[in-house]
Amino acid sequence: MKRFSSFTMDGIGAAVRTVISRVKDATAKRSNELPSTVPRLVAVSKLKPSECIIEAYQHGQRHFGENYVQELIEKSNDPKLLELKDIKWHFIGHLQSNKCNNLAGVPNLFIVETVDSVKLANTLNSSWGKKNKPDPLNVMVQVNTSQEENKSGCSRDQCIELVKHIISSCPHLKFSGLMTIGEFNHDWSQGENPDFVCVLSLGFYKMLVQCRKVVCESLGLNVEDVELSMGMSNDFEEAILMGSTNVRVGSTIFGARQAK
Numbered sequence: 084m085k086r087f088s089s090f091t092m093d094g095i096g097a098a099v100r101t102v103i104s105r106v107k108d109a110t111a112k113r114s115n116e117l118p119s120t121v122p123r124l125v126a127v128s129k130l131k132p133s134e135c136i137i138e139a140y141q142h143g144q145r146h147f148g149e150n151y152v153q154e155l156i157e158k159s160n161d162p163k164l165l166e167l168k169d170i171k172w173h174f175i176g177h178l179q180s181n182k183c184n185n186l187a188g189v190p191n192l193f194i195v196e197t198v199d200s201v202k203l204a205n206t207l208n209s210s211w212g213k214k215n216k217p218d219p220l221n222v223m224v225q226v227n228t229s230q231e232e233n234k235s236g237c238s239r240d241q242c243i244e245l246v247k248h249i250i251s252s253c254p255h256l257k258f259s260g261l262m263t264i265g266e267f268n269h270d271w272s273q274g275e276n277p278d279f280v281c282v283l284s285l286g287f288y289k290m291l292v293q294c295r296k297v298v299c300e301s302l303g304l305n306v307e308d309v310e311l312s313m314g315m316s317n318d319f320e321e322a323i324l325m326g327s328t329n330v331r332v333g334s335t336i337f338g339a340r341q342a343k
């Protein structure tokens with residue numbers, strides 16, 4: 084295990100730089116209708132040790148994504164990581180209401196990208212309120228663009244109501260955009276090739292762009308004020324071409340993950 088992590092560590096700095104330049108190149112190729120702002124790169128560090136995060140931080144990476152509340156609590160309170168003063172944590176996993184208080188206690192929590200119900204928004208709102216922080220907590224609404232029953236995220240139809248609820252009834256939350264996962268839980272055993280799966284994901288990203296349009300029209304919001312979190316290792320460049328403002332890249336930076 085030790086050999087494995089030191090092996091991957093060597094490559095992390097170079098991988099961060101490569102991904103950043105690929106993000107910039109993709110941004111430069113965007114159509115004129117899309118903003119020229121370079122999307123935020125979130126390095127997804129789930130199941131990777133603190134040393135990997137420190138390594139990426141030392142190469143300039145500041146935003147990190149984690150999927151599991153308990154793991155995020157442990158890492159964010161690790162004395163070595165507490166020293167990294169401007170680290171910014173993104174929670175990108177499935178969130179249960181009973182974990183909101185714990186999550187709200189995470190030092191340097193920047194955003195929760197996976198709010199998908201009114202109940203969860205209300206709970207997170209009160210958890211953050213109890214912390215008496217000067218600023219509201221950034222949140223994104225996770226949309227289940229594939230409409231599959233077993234996936235998390237609200238449906239496209241529920242999305243408008245949920246965004247409206249957060250804006251009007253959750254003073255401790257700041258709505259900052261929409262998030263979706265592409266064909267993430269894809270069953271590779273079916274023998275399809277990765278390019279095909281990528282094409283599927285792009286369909287979901289297109290739906291998220293459409294979803295933002297509808298939300299903005301219905302609620303009178305500016306499209307520029309509503310972020311789109313989409314794109315992972317396999318497809319972040321395509322997601323950027325479609326307007327992503329926040330890409331979540333794990334294995335391309337940190338290497339393959341061991342199963343949890």
Ligand SMILES: *Cc1c(COP(=O)(O)O)cnc(C)c1O
Pocket residue numbers: 127129150175176264315316317331332333334335
């Ligand atoms: C793990 C994960 C990622 C990163 O996936 P990679 O394919 O390793 O880049 C992105 N988003 C979410 C929600 C994840 O769970």
